[in-house]
Amino acid sequence: xxxxxxxxxxxxxxxxxxxxxxxxxxxxxxxxxxxxxxxxxxxxxxxxxxxxxxxxxxxxxxxxxxxxxxxxxxxxxxxxxxxxxxxxxxxxxxxxxxxxxxxxxxxxxxxxxxxxxxxxxxxxxxxxxxxxxxxxxxxxxxxxxxxxxxxxxxxxxxxxxxxxxxxxxxxxxxxxxxxxxxxxxxxxxxxxxxxxxxxxxxxxxxxxxxxxxxxxxxxxxxxxxxxxxxxxxxxxxxxxxxxxxxxxxxxxxxxxxxxxxxxxxxxxxxxxxxxxxxxxxxxxxxxxxxxxxx
Amino acid sequence: xxxxxxxxxxxxxxxxxxxxxxxxxxxxxxxxxxxxxxxxxxxxxxxxxxxxxxxxxxxxxxxxxxxxxxxxxxxxxxxxxxxxxxxxxxxxxxxxxxxxxxxxxxxxxxxxxxxxxxxxxxxxxxxxxxxxxxxxxxxxxxxxxxxxxxxxxxxxxxxxxxxxxxxxxxxxxxxxxxxxxxxx
Numbered sequence: 001x002x003x004x005x006x007x008x009x010x011x012x013x014x015x016x017x018x019x020x021x022x023x024x025x026x027x028x029x030x031x032x033x034x035x036x037x038x039x040x041x042x043x044x045x046x047x048x049x050x051x052x053x054x055x056x057x058x059x060x061x062x063x064x065x066x067x068x069x070x071x072x073x074x075x076x077x078x079x080x081x082x083x084x085x086x087x088x089x090x091x092x093x094x095x096x097x098x099x100x101x102x103x104x105x106x107x108x109x110x111x112x113x114x115x116x117x118x119x120x121x122x123x124x125x126x127x128x129x130x131x132x133x134x135x136x137x138x139x140x141x142x143x144x145x146x147x148x149x150x151x152x153x154x155x156x157x158x159x160x161x162x163x164x165x166x167x168x169x170x171x172x173x174x175x176x177x178x179x180x181x182x183x184x185x186x187x188x189x190x191x192x193x194x195x196x197x198x199x200x201x202x203x204x205x206x207x208x209x210x211x212x213x214x215x216x217x218x219x220x221x222x223x224x225x226x227x228x229x230x231x232x233x234x235x236x237x238x239x240x241x242x243x244x245x246x247x248x249x250x251x252x253x254x255x256x257x258x259x260x261x262x263x264x265x266x267x268x269x270x271x272x273x274x275x276x277x278x279x280x281x282x283x284x285x286x287x288x289x290x291x292x293x294x
Numbered sequence: 295x296x297x298x299x300x301x302x303x304x305x306x307x308x309x310x311x312x313x314x315x316x317x318x319x320x321x322x323x324x325x326x327x328x329x330x331x332x333x334x335x336x337x338x339x340x341x342x343x344x345x346x347x348x349x350x351x352x353x354x355x356x357x358x359x360x361x362x363x364x365x366x367x368x369x370x371x372x373x374x375x376x377x378x379x380x381x382x383x384x385x386x387x388x389x390x391x392x393x394x395x396x397x398x399x400x401x402x403x404x405x406x407x408x409x410x411x412x413x414x415x416x417x418x419x420x421x422x423x424x425x426x427x428x429x430x431x432x433x434x435x436x437x438x439x440x441x442x443x444x445x446x447x448x449x450x451x452x453x454x455x456x457x458x459x460x461x462x463x464x465x466x467x468x469x470x471x472x473x474x475x476x477x478x
Contacts, residue, residue, distance in 0.1 A: 002297050023317065023346035024390060026478075027357045030321060030344040031386055034359055040376050057368030175382040213377050247459075248369060293366045 035127030041134055041172040042180070044250040044287060045092055045100070045117075047206040048220040048239040049258065049266045050182060053136040053170040055119050056094030059292040064090040064104070068259045068283035071273055081282060088261040106262055108271075113262050115140035115164075123172060133171045140164040142264045159190035162264040166204075179207040184222070186268055195232045201225045202236075202267055214245040218252070222267050234269035252285035315350035316401055318438045318475035325358060325471050329464035336370065336463065338363040345473055347438070349401045352393035354411070356471070360387055378453050379418055387417040389424075399431060401438070407431045411442070420451045438475040443468065 042052035045062060056062055070084030078084060090104030090113075098119040105112050121135040142162045148155040163186070170180035182204040191198055204222040211217060218241040224234070239256035257275035258266035265271060273279035323343030329336040342362045347354040360381040365371040375381040391413015393399065399407040409429040414421050424444065432439040445466040448455060455463055 006297075023319075023348050023353060024355055026319070027344050027346055027355045027388070031357045031359065034342060034344075034362075036359060036361060036385060039361060039381075040372050043372075043376075060368055175376075175380075289369050291367045291369070 032126060035124050035130065038123035038134065038172045041123065041170050041178045042208055043216065043243060043245060044252060044285070046252070046285060046287075047180065047208065047218050048241045048252070048254045048256060048285075049237065049261050050204060050206055050220055050263075051115075051117060051136075051138050051166070051168065052180060052206070052208075053119065053134045053168045055098060055117065055136070056092055056100050056289070057291075058094050058096045060094045061290045061292065062092040062102075063288045063290070064088070064092065065286045066090070066261045066283065067285075068254075068256065068261060068281050070259065071279040071281055073277075073279050084259075086259045086261070104262070106260070106265075108260055108265065109144035109146045111142050111144045111262060111265075113140060113142040123170075133169050136168045136170075138164065138166040138168065140166075140263060142262050156190075162186060162188045162268075164263040164267075166263070176210040177207070179205070181205055182222075184263065184267060186264055188264065188268070192270070193232070196270070197226065200268060204267070208243065216243040217241070218243055218254075220256075224267070224269060232270075235272040235274055237266045237269060237272055238275050248289055250285075250287050252287075254283045254285065255280050256283060257281065315348065317349065317478040318347040319478040320345050320473050320475050323356070323471070323473035325356070325469065327363075328468045328470070331462055331464050334462040336365070338365050338371075338374065340364070343471075343473065345440075345475070346478065347393075347440070347475060352396035352399075354391060354393065354413075356389040358387050359385060360417075361385065378448075378455070384417075384419045387415075389413055389415045391424075401433055404434050405432070407433070415446070417446075418451045418453055422450055436477050440471065440473045440475065442471040445469065 042054040045052060045054045045056065066088040068086045070078055070081035072080045074081045086106065086108050088104050088106040090102055092100055092102035094100050100117040103114045115138060117136060117138050119134065119136045121131050121133070123132060123134045124130045143160045145160065164184065166182050166184040168180055168182045170178060172178045184202050184204060186200045188198055202222045202224040204220065206220040207218065209217045219239065221238045222236055224236055235257055237256070237258050239254055241252050241254035244251040257280060258272045259281045260266045260271055321344050322341055323345045324339065324341050325343050326339040340358050340363045342358065344357045345355065360379050361375055363374065365374065391411050394410040394412055399409060409431050411426040411429050413424065415424050426442050426444050429440065429442040445468055447466055448463065
């Protein structure tokens with residue numbers, strides 16, 4: 001009888017002491033249930049030429065200057081391509097955290113472009129319904145405004161327009177490495193030759209690998225899916241680059257086989273050169289983010 | 295006979311004290327940190343702090359996700375997470391401690407009490423012993439409000455600040471805690 005009562009007291013005292021640790025376990029389990037979103041999958045809204053899943057936050061404005069020089073194989077007389085420069089100026093604005101709108105102008109064929117980029121799903125873990133990837137959708141349009149080659153021909157305004165639809169599926173594997181797949185469709189109202197396609201599907205892949213706290217290596221490649229029998233001899237776009245982060249700017253140095261910076265140009269490929277023969281275009285992207293939040 | 299009575303009294307004591315133990319908690323507490331320099335002000339707020347206070351022994355804890363600190367400037371928030379706090383590597387910050395002057399506080403009586411708290415704060419993977427003085431605990435019925443202010447140095451938590459921006463971050467960061475607790 002005595003023994004049972006002693007045992008009971010010990011048992012009760014054990015219950016009392018275990019519950020003192022409970023609050024730490026409770027706190028830990030509450031924290032694990034909170035959803036954590038992947039952040040900074042890509043530091044810049046563009047990888048090399050392509051859009052990345054990175055969105056601007058609400059009321060933030062991104063000012064973009066992109067330069068692509070001529071092929072380095074131009075030699076010293078062309079100063080390794082720097083004599084011949086293509087440029088795109090653009091603005092991107094975060095309407096809210098998941099929707100970015102943008103406009104731009106490239107000197108090549110005096111092309112204006114505009115786009116909407118919407119994030120549909122965000123990579124997360126914990127909580128309900130976590131997702132392994134971030135999915136973003138791009139809808140863009142380009143209009144070239146240089147005069148038509150033959151003014152005597154009946155030229156339509158609609159011939160100037162191209163459309164781009166792209167789905168970006170990205171995953172941040174760890175703090176160093178992010179990868180993105182982008183199935184894309186480009187539609188050109190008017191194409192130059194019979195062998196070119198008005199609709200060109202392609203699949204792109206791009207990624208970023210962080211080498212120091214503020215520097216990363218980037219790459220990009222698209223495989224175009226040309227189904228017609230007569231395929232024009234265009235080179236698929238490929239590029240590598242280095243991202244350098246400095247305060248409010250991201251400075252990207254790029255080496256691309258394309259001198260053009262909008263999807264209808266570099267993905268479509270009519271102006272792309274042979275990367276592996278050395279016809280590489282050096283270029284850079286400078287971006288500056290401004291916040292309009294009070 | 296004496297033993298039986300003693301044991302019964304002990305058991306009853308335990309059962310009474312278990313009923314008297316109130317545990318307070320929150321999942322949406324506020325902790326903000328603030329740094330002011332002539333060059334720049336940094337203001338970050340976290341409204342998803344988890345915290346428990348066990349009144350029986352005065353033990354308490356705080357836990358938060360570092361990524362839940364919100365800044366007005368998104369770039370500042372990104373830099374904070376990627377380069378300073380390294381929140382992918384150290385996603386959580388925690389405090390585990392106890393109220394030193396528990397006998398001066400009556401959680402069953404409405405009023406405002408001054409608490410002295412001591413414990414371990416873990417941030418950026420580094421744990422330091424800290425002491426908080428003049429923590430305000432306000433009891434009103436079944437609710438408890440806790441407010442505290444203290445300072446911390448970035449280097450105590452191995453936060454790497456490049457010399458280019460050293461002037462933009464204060465040597466001591468002010469941390470404000472404001473929590474409304476309910477009974478768990």
